[in-house]
Amino acid sequence: MKRQRWKVKNILGQGRDISTKFNINPLLADIVLSRGIDENQVISFLHASLEDLHPPKLLPDIFKAKKRIKQAVSKKENVMVLGDYDVDGITSLAIFHEFSKRYSGIFSFYIPDRVKEGYGLSKEVVDSAKKEKKDLIIAFDCGINSSSEIEYAKALGIDVVVVDHHLPQHKLPKPVALVNPKIKKSNYPFIDLPAAALSFKLVQILKEDDCYQLLDLVALAIVCDVTPLLGENRILLKEGIKILRKTSRPAVKALCKIAKIKQENISNFHIGYILGPRINASGRIAHAKDALKLFLTDDLKEACQFAETLNKYNILRKNVEKQILKEAESKIESDLCREHALVVGGSGWHPGVLGIVASRLKDRYSRPSFVVSLNKGIAKGSGRSTEAVHLMDMLHKCSSSLTAYGGHKKAVGMQLEEKNLDIFRENINLAIRENVDLKDFIPVLEIDSKLEFRQITADFINGLNLLYPHGEANPKPIFLSKGVRKRKDIQRLRGRYLLWLTDGERTFETILYSKDLAEIIKYGKEFDIVFSLDKNNYSNYPQLVLRDCRLA
Helix, strand or coil, X not given: CCCCEEEECCCXXXXXXXXXXXXXXXXXXXXXXXXXXXXXXXXXXXCCCHHHCCCHHHCCCHHHHHHHHHHXXXXXXXXXXXXXXXXXXXXXXXXXXXXXXXXXXXXEEECCCCCCCCCCCCHHHHHHHHHCCCCEEEEECCCCCCHHHHHHHHHCCCEEEEECCXXXXXXXXXXXXXXXXXXXXXXXXXXXCCHHHHHXXXXXXXXXXXXXXXXXXXXXXXXXXXXXXXXXXXXXXXXXHHHHCCCCCHHHXXXXXXHCCXXXXXXXXXXXXXXXXXXXXXXXXXXXXXXXXXXXXXXXXXXXXXXXXXXXXXXXXXXHHHXXXXXXXXXXXXXXXXXXXXXXXXXXXXXXXHHHHHHHHHHHXXXXXXXXXXXXXXXXXXXXXXXXXXXXXXXXXXXXXXXXXXXXXXXXXXXXXXHHHHHHHHHHHHHHHHHCCHHHHCCEEEECEECCHHHCCHHHXXXXXXXXXXXXXXXXXXXXXXXXXXXXXCEEECCEEEEEEECCCXXXXXXXXXXXXXXXXXXXXXXXXXXXXXXCCCCCCEEEEEEEEEEC
């Protein structure tokens, strides 16, 4: 079992004043503050509503984008709507389609081929636009680092509007409009929106309507792009899940049917682990246009056919990923003590699954991991990071050995010459070694607070439910209790384990899923436990979900 460091946040008592002010449980107030929420925003965080969203007019260049798009409509120009091949890119296009479908013959949608054209606004995409006599390219979820490609498009007489959320690198491009809350000139209050949310706000401006029926698509992107669930993202996801559960959108209904989940029960777990992988699968293994077709159709029967295709791609994706992971692990030396980052490459590895493989390696070895495919002297791939390492900062330090790179703190894509792969390995390890201590790679289990069994009540759990939905930057609260004992022997029930734990005064049903933890429980007598809280579906009585334990 992988060792974890337990780190209890020192938050007790910080929320005492706002607990009294807003009449909420003191520990709940502590937890909210520990998530970086300002005292004046506590109520809006716990009771987030659409009224708390920032107006789209605050986004940089949003009116320039509106003006250029309206011009294209009035002059009946030829417009390419470009997107990335992941969930965020696909939903960005699907959202914009709600505006564009009223204007037949003007807008056409384009997602690059991952293998042949690569990511985003490439020279090949611009050439395709020129060949198809496009007057305007609207680039969603890409373009922020495409200065030369935008200049190339200009030289060919093609205007570009960029709607992107990625971090800019050195030189900002100069399109007709650059809608990105992360650029320096932006005064937008929240910078962590995914591209789908920016597309939503652009459509709000274009249609002069709230367009809240589109939040089901925004919710898919927020979860699958692993954006921080704070500020607007939390509001958009919370409301988006409500719409997902009742929408008549054929794409959602078809995906739920093929994945065998009840639409009315959709949660962020279903989005991230069941629906998202199926949407992403075509872009990883074949072509993302198959996923886009699913979201653009209004016919349920047709949507079910597209969803079936995506499901087959997802099965294929799992098999390809499994094989590459096996090969990648065989290349990793057993002695990892000297390595601050893992860098592996293989000939012919499918580029569509490299990010997933990098994520698996990162989780397994607790190291930033880079996985590249080698083809005709070029190494192209993805990196995934632990909490301790900001990948983009590290890649900036290694830029001399790269030909292209971009991304976020925890996920990046990059390209380099194959002959420079060993140099990159040395450079990235040196950069991380100078900035991060090896002990920081030991996984940390962030514990919100110590909790006595007497404090666990149905009312307390109801208060914790106000923190939902959970995810990046807003995890489900977990607690520590010491010196608890088991009342009965542990039982195995359909892929999980069940037991009863007591502190001598109160006893709670406890479930766990780890065989390793079950072994500790089986042979031990007294334990320190880390757990989250839930309710038994039948009795509505508090239930513990065991996350980790040690012998007391």
